[in-house]
Amino acid sequence: xxxxxxxxxxxxxxxxxxxxxxxxxxxxxxxxxxxxxxxxxxxxxxxxxxxxxxxxxxxxxxxxxxxxxxxxxxxxxxxxxxxxxxxxxxxxxxxxxxxxxxxxxxxxxxxx
Amino acid sequence: xxxxxxxxxxxxxxxxxxxxxxxxxxxxxxxxxxxxxxxxxxxxxxxxxxxxxxxxxxxxxxxxxxxxxxxxxxxxxxxxxxxxxxxxxxxxxxxxxxxxxxxxxxxxxxxxxxx
Numbered sequence: 001x002x003x004x005x006x007x008x009x010x011x012x013x014x015x016x017x018x019x020x021x022x023x024x025x026x027x028x029x030x031x032x033x034x035x036x037x038x039x040x041x042x043x044x045x046x047x048x049x050x051x052x053x054x055x056x057x058x059x060x061x062x063x064x065x066x067x068x069x070x071x072x073x074x075x076x077x078x079x080x081x082x083x084x085x086x087x088x089x090x091x092x093x094x095x096x097x098x099x100x101x102x103x104x105x106x107x108x109x110x111x112x
Numbered sequence: 113x114x115x116x117x118x119x120x121x122x123x124x125x126x127x128x129x130x131x132x133x134x135x136x137x138x139x140x141x142x143x144x145x146x147x148x149x150x151x152x153x154x155x156x157x158x159x160x161x162x163x164x165x166x167x168x169x170x171x172x173x174x175x176x177x178x179x180x181x182x183x184x185x186x187x188x189x190x191x192x193x194x195x196x197x198x199x200x201x202x203x204x205x206x207x208x209x210x211x212x213x214x215x216x217x218x219x220x221x222x223x224x225x226x227x
Contacts, residue, residue, distance in 0.1 A: 033215065042203055043155065067170040077140055097167050098207065099145060100216065102154040 008088060012109045019079050023072040023089035028076075029056035031092055032065055032072040033100070038085040039042075048092070059075040078111045114139065116206050116219035117186075124225045125194050133222045137206030144187045145168040145216060146179060160191040161187060191224075199226045 004025050013019050023032065031050045035043035047056055049065035049072060056063045062075040072089055089103040114220050118200040125131050142162055147155040157171040161181040172179065176194075181187040191198055201223050205216035 039224065042218040042220050043216070082118075097143070097160045098214070098216070099157045099160050099168060100147070100155070100205075101157065102147075105154045 004008060004089060004091060004101055006087075006103040006106050008106055009104065010107045010109070012111060013079050015081060015110050015112050016078050019108055020074040021074050021084070021087050021089075021108075023103050024075075025070050025091070028063075028069050029072075029091050030069075033090045033092055034063060034072075034074055035088045035090060035106075036085050037088065037100075041085070076108075081107070081110050083110065084108060084110050116141075116217050118202075118204050118219035118222050120222060121220060122223045122225070124227060126227045127195055128193050131191040131194050131198070131224055133184050133204075133224070134186045135204030135206075135219060136186040137204075140219055141206035141208050141217070143207045143209065144181050144202055145205045146187075146189050147203045147205065147208075149203060149221075151200070153209070155203060158189070178210075195224050196226050199224055203222075 006023050021059055033048045034046040036046055037043045052069050053067045054065040060077045064073045072085055086105045087106045088105045089101040092098045092100055103107050116138055117126040119134050123157045142208045144161045146158040148158055151157045151191050159172050159179045161178055163181055176192045201221045203218050205218045207214045207216045
């Protein structure tokens with residue numbers, strides 16, 4: 001079956017440093033969604049990208065969808081301790097009732 | 113405006129017992145999804161239901177697992193004769209429909225521990 005890989009698996013940064021996680025698929029993605037899961041918490045929807053080459057920003061977060069729609073990235077500028085958590089990309093299969101295929105996730109730790 | 117409600121938050125069972133996990137979707141949402149998350153891993157789709165119908169159960173193990181979403185009441189994920197490998201967090205999500213611009217809203221999950 002289709003696999004969505006994310007790198008890196010873990011990332012430790014000092015507060016104020018930037019952070020980027022990459023999501024890669026072997027097949028063309030119909031769309032990409034990003035979720036954040038705090039330790040012990042549940043996934044929280046951040047954003048959805050649909051168009052090839054699309055870029056969206058939410059304050060310090062920048063989301064990109066690759067031109068070939070096979071990869072995506074999430075970049076956080078000047079991380080804060082509140083950014084701690086695991087970031088997942090996911091594809092929503094519109095032909096499959098919108099069930100989500102999640103990436104492997106990137107766990108972010110931010111140190112003071 | 114209550115979100116997706118799951119209970120119990122934590123459930124401990126001994127091997128061979130049954131586990132019942134409940135999920136009440138957000139008000140106005142008629143589509144329910146169940147996902148399983150093993151420790152340190154991503155979420156894996158299990159089943160997608162609408163009221164009284166199982167739409168897609170391609171992620172459900174063939175044995176011991178079942179799900180329902182009755183006309184009245186919450187959606188139930190049932191695991192019979194639990195084994196150690198069933199220990200995981202089980203998340204329920206709901207959406208109002210299946211249009212591509214409708215994100216899923218997740219509950220707090222049920223952490224299932226098998227002794």
